[in-house]
Amino acid sequence: MTTTRLPEGSSSGVSAERFRKAVMELVRFETGTGLVVALSGGADSTALLYLCRSVLADEFQVKLTAAHLDHGLRGPEGQRDREAAEAAAAGLGVPFVWERRDCRALADHRSMSLEEAAREARYDFLINVCREAESGVLATGHTADDNAEVMLLNLFRGAGPAGLSGIPPVRKHGEISIIRPLLGFRREELKAFLTEKRISWIEDSSNLDMAFTRNRIRHDLLPELEREYNPGVKTALIRTADIIRREEAAWSEVMAGFKEQVGWRESEGRALMEVSRLAALNPAFQRRLIRAAVEAVSGGTRALSYDHIEAALKLTRAAAASPQTGQALNLPGRLDVRVEHDNLVFGYRLARGKPVFRYILPVPGRITLTEIGLTLSAEILEDDIIDPSRHTGWRAVLNPAALSPPLVVRNPEPGDRFRPLGLKGTKKLQDFFTDAHVPAQKRAETPVVADSVGIVWVGGFRIAERVRVRPGSGKAVLLALEPAGRDGRP
DSSP states (O other), rough: OOOOOEEEOOSSSSOOHHHHHHHTTOOOOTTTOOEEEEOSSSSSHHHHHIIIIIIIIHOOEEEEEEEEEOOOSHHHHHHHHHHHHHHHHHHHHHOOOEEEEHHHHHHHHHTHHHHHHHHHHHHHHHHHHHHHHHEEEEEOOOHHHHHHHHHHHHHTTOOHHHTOOOOSSSSTTTTTTEEEETTSHHHHHHHHHHHHOOOOOOOOOOGGOTTSHHHHHIIIEEEEHHTTOOOHHHHHHHHHHHHHHHHHHHHHHHHHHHHTTTTTTEEEEEEEEEEHHTTTTHHHHHHHHHHHHHHHHHHHTTTTOOHHHHHHHHHHHHHHHSOOOTOEEETTEEEEEEEEEEEEEEEEEOOSSOOOEEEEEEEEEEEEEEEGGGEEEEEEOGGGGGGGOOOOOOOOEEOOOOOSSSSEEEOOOOTTTEETOOSSOOHHHHHHHHHHTHHEEEEETTTTOOOOOOOOEETTTEBGGOOOOOOOOOOEEEEEEETTTSSSOO
């Protein structure tokens, strides 16, 4: 189906040239590039899909996919939204995919707010759609108004510079670029544009629920600030966020030097710094290094508060004054920071007792190891993209011809033995852990991948000799461990 080409100008102020420029500042498209558009059915995402269809698909032959998530929170209204989003995509001739998630159950299980659970589920879904559609770019409909609201929300939460920098226009999630091309557009002008084009959209009633802080900021606080203090307050907030974001980018360029000063290392999903060197730095630099360590381990710092960082600083000072292995502090998301000799170590804390788990791993496929806070994926590689550098601690490349399915992911078990890569004989897994200096309390949380013959990979450490990729093996299986929740945080 073809669409009417968007004129270069319109009375709403939204034009093809303006949108094209906004997109080109974020990402460069090659002919045939895949692009997933997050489509709720609201005005912002509907305008985004229309603009992408009329500008990017027509001019650059970008392959569009519209993706919609029903968060399982609004019953029939959620179904109405999905049907409206599907109709909008069909009207533009854009493939449409959707899914329903139980975000309330996720919130209860992960001990997080409903808003956080919905957001996490949404990005997990969208990233999976990108992978399935082989699309390297994901576009969301965040606007200038969203940016102002997020900055105020984060200010009230006591966020630091990173939180006050607003919504990033573009960020990477692995190989996928997440872009927000509408951050330079106001919500009202997008609605005027849709009205002018006679394009319908739906209003989400939850956006009017004043139980949510974000909605009170949108409907009460910002209008009062515009009315009583500064009619251009949104513009001022956005400008300030842009300044802070640019300064944060500059800081990221100099952080490598501070990491070197404190003996920064990353190993087996942990980030380590030397306590004495860290304690000698200015507290402002210490705070940035602590945030960097949490981000290196978990992929984000969204749940990290001022109090968490100050507590980590207090631990650093205490350890520098009197080093004592075992001093520890719990952080959000099952993270902790502990003192090990002269090192401050950030990682995932261990569950009480032995976490018992056993899963079947589909190939290809992806599973969540809920008990230990990790995900494990299996991907089939073709011969021409097999890269030995992929074979690192948290990644393993296996020879599929040597595997005897199914693959089972489980706890280490008494009597486990395998022949580690490079060794001539077999070894007890317990002895392997001892030689690798794995703390006793961490061994129970180490995932073991086994086939019907035996162990093929000790997750995070080493594969078995019998499944190594040999010259002429052809295809290979890539296994990859990641902390659960590492995907998608804007």
